[in-house]
Amino acid sequence: MTEPLTQSIQDYLKHIYELTERSQPASTTDLAARLNVAPASVTGMLQKLAAAKPPLVIYKKHQGVTLTKAGLRAALEVIRHHRLLETYLVNALGYTWDEVHEEACRLEHVISEEFEARIATALGHPNRDPHGELIPSADLTMPADQSTPLSSLRPGQSATILRVDAQDPNLLRHLDDLGLTPGIEIEVSAYSEFDHNLTVRVRRKSHVLGLNTTTKIFVEVDK
Amino acid sequence: MTEPLTQSIQDYLKHIYELTERSQPASTTDLAARLNVAPASVTGMLQKLAAAKPPLVIYKKHQGVTLTKAGLRAALEVIRHHRLLETYLVNALGYTWDEVHEEACRLEHVISEEFEARIATALGHPNRDPHGELIPSADLTMPADQSTPLSSLRPGQSATILRVDAQDPNLLRHLDDLGLTPGIEIEVSAYSEFDHNLTVRVRRKSHVLGLNTTTKIFVEVDK
DNA sequence: TCTATTATTTAGTCTAACCTAAATTATTGT
DNA sequence: ACAATAATTTAGGTTAGACTAAATAATAGA
Known part of the structure; x- marks a missing residue:
């Protein structure tokens, strides 16, 4: 009998997933920064997660942390909740895409599988949320x-x-103003080698975007 | 700056409200039973609530507890959340009335005022939930x-x-089967003085109902 | 009125999850 | 290769909210 995961544990797993997506183990400090928690607290939690009955993470001192199968499943469950919720808030309740994150962060830990299934159905089983992030499937x-x-x-x-x-929210509202949202066609017209700015044409207007922005927008290149 | 109420405190206030609705102070034991908590834990919490910066309850040893203005507002806020949520789950997501309680109990503590306002609007500002319970207005x-x-x-x-x-849930499903739901017309055709059973005609059928049931159904008598 | 029972409170523990300060291990620049 | 710096862990402490066992207060029956 595997006892239920606390809200706090779910948050740790979610953030470990996101930090390890590009296959690097996550560091204590990075996790601490994301979770708004002291690094020492992270160490403590990681030791606990690694010692859990089915271990949720693989953790060796000073070497960062990765998820086990069980940890991955739990993380994907939370992320599925989060992204379905964001989608529901926008599509069914009229939230804008900059308003949904906080709300989803609180709701993701408390909704039942029943609730998850019902909103997924109501939404037509979407596979992307309002930011275009992929939604894990029902089988995780x-x-x-x-x-x-x-x-x-x-x-x-x-x-x-x-x-x-x-x-x-401020960045999201800004991007929305420019028309830089999922599904939109864009064209790159200039590149500045020194500051890495890109000039991007969208909605018949051009905008110069810095690295801070261009590394957060992900695209499919036209062939 | 009055710090936010924990989930646990919100639960205490909600149950104190319900127990004191008929104007009797609530007893430690009754609260403990409702909250599934040891009586000693209730005593501890009541002392804390009475000592809060704006006191949330009025509590004297061995004399039960009632809500202060501040406690009442907090309780009504939670109850409004709960009942709006139940209504939303049924009307918008297709839950049945026996499925909503648990879900609403978890959600009621985490939704924002924004969320509350949006579902209230989506529902057309209802003043009763699926069980017919009154929903506190937006101004509490x-x-x-x-x-x-x-x-x-x-x-x-x-x-x-x-x-x-x-x-x-079992009782609710049973009542639903019999057609005993809010809005329905019924007629009493017999009364048994000894066991307090009532024979009630609903949907052209008669059913004998015991006290356990008839004290849970509230009606408006036709004149 | 007094005792037996029940209700309530006190006292002392426990756990989860956080914190700070101090100690330790890694890493990096020279 | 080694000191300086940065990252991490250990140690010890705090808080919220629960628990059990023991003590006390209230109530009810004879």
């Missing part, structure tokens, strides 16, 4: 991500925005 | 309850069901 597999960062495009290339990897 | 006043218990009716009287005061 994460679809492969085919996107490339906008920052890697060069003049002459055009592409379709797939997702925007940001939660900051 | 509880509408007056005009209902009388079915148990007080006698043969010849007819009435409309206003609310059903129960959470037990």
Whole structure:
């Protein structure tokens, strides 16, 4: 009998998943920063998660942490909740994409599987949330991500925005104002080698975007 | 700056409200039973609530507990969340009335005022939940309850069901099967003085109901 | 009125999850 | 290769909210 995961544990797993997506183990400090918690607290929790009845993480002192099978499943469950909720808040309740993150962060830990299933059905089983992030399927597999960062495009290339990897409401509102949202066609018209700015044409207007922005927008390049 | 109320405190306040609705102070033991907590734990919490910066309850040793203005507001806020959520789950997500209680109990503590406002709007600002319970208004006043218990009716009287005061899923399913739901017209055709059974005609069929049931159904008597 | 029973409170523990300060291990630049 | 710096862990402490066992107060029956 495997006891239920606390809200706090679910948060740790979710963030470990996100930090290890590109296959690097997650560091104590990075986790601490994400969770708004002291590094020492993270160490303590990681030891606990590694010692759990079915271990949830693999953790060796000073070597970072990765998820086990069990930890991965739990993480994907939370992420599925989060992203379905964000989608529901936008599509069914009229939230804007910059308003949903906090709400989903609180709701993700308390909804039942019943609730999850009902909103998934109501939404038509979407596989992306309002930011374009992939939603793990009901059987907890994460679809492969085919996107490339906008920052890697060069003049002459055009592409379709797939997702925007940001939660900051101000940034999200700004991008929405510019029309930089999932599904939109864009074209790169200039690149500045020194500051890495890209000039991007969208909705018949051009905008100069810095690295801070272009690394958060992920696209599918047109062939 | 009044710090936010924990989930646990919200639960205490909600149950104190319900126990004191008929103006008796709530006892430690009754609260403990409702909260599934040891009586000693209740004593501890009540002392804390009474000592809070704006006191949330009035509590004197061995004399039970009642809510202060501040405690009442907090309780009504939680109850409004709960009942709006139950209504939303049924009306918007297709839950049945026996499935909503648990879900609402978890969600009621985490939704934002934004969320509350949006579902209230989506529902057309209802003032009763699926069980017929009154929903506190947005400004946190509880509408007056005009209902009388079915148990007080006698043969010849007819009435409309206003609310059903129960959470037990089995009972709720049973009542639904019989057609005993809010809005329905019923007529009392017999009364047994000894076991207090009532024979009630609903949907052209008669059913004999015991006290356990008739004290949980509240009606408006036809004149 | 007094005792037996029941209700309530006190006292002392426990656990989860956080914290700070101090100690230790890794890493990096020279 | 080694000191300086950065990252991490250990040690010890705090808080919220629960628990059990023991003590006390209230109530009810004879």
